[in-house]
Amino acid sequence: MILWGAALTLLVSTYMGEASLPGVAVAITKGDQVIAVQTFGHDSSGAPLTENSKMPIASVSKSFTALAVRRLADAGELDLDRPVFGSRVTPRHLLAHKSGISDSTLPEKSLPQPDTPAQAVERAREALAKAVPDDEFRYTNTNYHLLARLVELASGENFNAYLKTHVFEPLGMNDTTAIDVTPRDLPPDYRKGYGYAYGFSVPVTEPHRFVTGSDGVITTAADMAKWLAAQPGLDPRDGMGWDADQQGQLRHSGIWFTSTAGQLLTSSGHGIAVMANSGVTLGNEGTYLLENGIADLLDGKESKPESHRLLIDLVLAALTALSLGLNIRALRRPRRFPKAWQVLRLVPLGVLLALPTLLGLLYGGGRDITFFQLAHYSLPLVVWLAVSGGMNLSVAVVRWRR
Known part of the structure; x- marks a missing residue:
């Protein structure tokens, strides 16, 4: 374990230097057991990152939304195959990004931002009315904004409160929260992420965006370890907040303009979560390469992820x-x-x-x-x-x- 830990430190530290990542947090599980929670570097205040440092996981949040929807469906409170909001779109279409809605039909970042899931539905009315669900994958945050509203309608609870009561707390994720709008709703103890240009990393404020259901979960490395350890009992599925990669492994990436994250369930039974406090840029499209490098290390393979x-x-x-x-x-x-x-x-x-x-x-x-x-x-x-x-x-x- 000591030798493995040293190899992990070398791998992450080397990649951080190449990619100019000020801080990285890693959580690793095997089955339902946590085997490592390790942090590297510092936050934008200059303090060392810890396993309890608050960090966004961006679109990794979609897997939490999907779990909430599935639980309500299992309880008979929500029908995955019944069209919603007066359209032909079903929750199953929304989960798999096959609703027919896309950023082209509803430019979710360019349009005025809603404050609540109910407002997000109103903003999407025209796109919903015209949407023709099919088997074509069109990734858009709007699908998960709408799912957040469905959770509210089915449960009678505020979406973020529902996640806290029915997902975070039962898993012991007591330092995890979900927000509606950036940067307005970020926790007081949250530290800004970084922007990057010409080899320099500078603390910057995340742009104003509506993130409920799509990319609004703020968590810690310690809590992400608990989340990964729970996955064998939660039965994650492709097309429901998770994606299958070319190796058939389940994963999901997340990007903010000031941070990046990713989670991976490997074929060898490991769970890996990586969070970095540096935003998406050309040459830094997320933590995908670092997740793969850690997975190779766990499987005894040589790996050297490189950043350009x-x-x-x-x-x-x-x-x-x-x-x-x-x-x-x-x-x-x-x-x-x-x-x-x-x-x-x-x-x-x-x-x-x-x-x-x-x-x-x-x-x-x-x-x-x-x-x-x-x-x-x-x-x-x-x-x-x-x-x-x-x-x-x-x-x-x-x-x-x-």
Whole structure:
């Protein structure tokens, strides 16, 4: 165990250095037994992370919502296959992200944010009316916002209170809570997560978002160990708050703009939860690689997860400097070009304006993101396109006039 613990420390610490993660918390179980709860690094106050440090698990929260729905269904309080909210959508569709609703039909981050699950339902009325459930997977937080409201209607309780009474407390997760809106409802002893750019991590406030049912659980490494240890008796299922990976293992990842998390149930019977206090960025799409590295370590395999986060930002910094230099030279040494060619200089600016949509379509599976959130996701990318677009526009205007 001592040698294994040393290997875990080396693995996590090495990856933290490469990925510039200020703090990481890890919980590991075998069957229904907790075998390790370990923390690394510090929080944004500078204090060392502990097993009781409050951290968000983002969309890992969906597995808790799914458990609440299943329990109400098992008690006969909710029918998984009965259409809800006057639509053709059933709770089973919502659980599996096969409701026909997507971020394209309801841009849940760009629209005004609700304060309650009831308001989330009202916001989704039009999308629900038009939704045609099918077998196509379309991931959107809206599905789980609606499930939170179903839990309230079936139980007669506030959703977050229901989780506390019927999920957290029975499992002994006494330091775990669920919130409605970030950053408004974060616990007083919660410490900010970090944003990242150009190799530097800076404490930042999570953007304003509605998170009930989808990604609002705030917990600790110690409590996540209890959650994982309970899974053999809870019978987690693919399509109900958990996803099956290519190896058939159940898992779910979670990303905030200021933190990331993930949970994994391995084929060897281990449960792994990882929480990091650094947000999603280009090159840091969650704790997936670290979870896999720990799983390999537990199975006696050699593994070295690598992060290219710094390299990506350095490339973007170089492109920014190159764009700046070339455009300054173009302004100082003007040459005559056909006016039609100057239109091409508007391409970077057009890409910047379309970037939220482009990222959603090409990289995020159609996910919605605002410009403000985009700056959290990759400030170096936004800076490069803004500098390149702005300078190109200046050069184009000068040459057009000449």
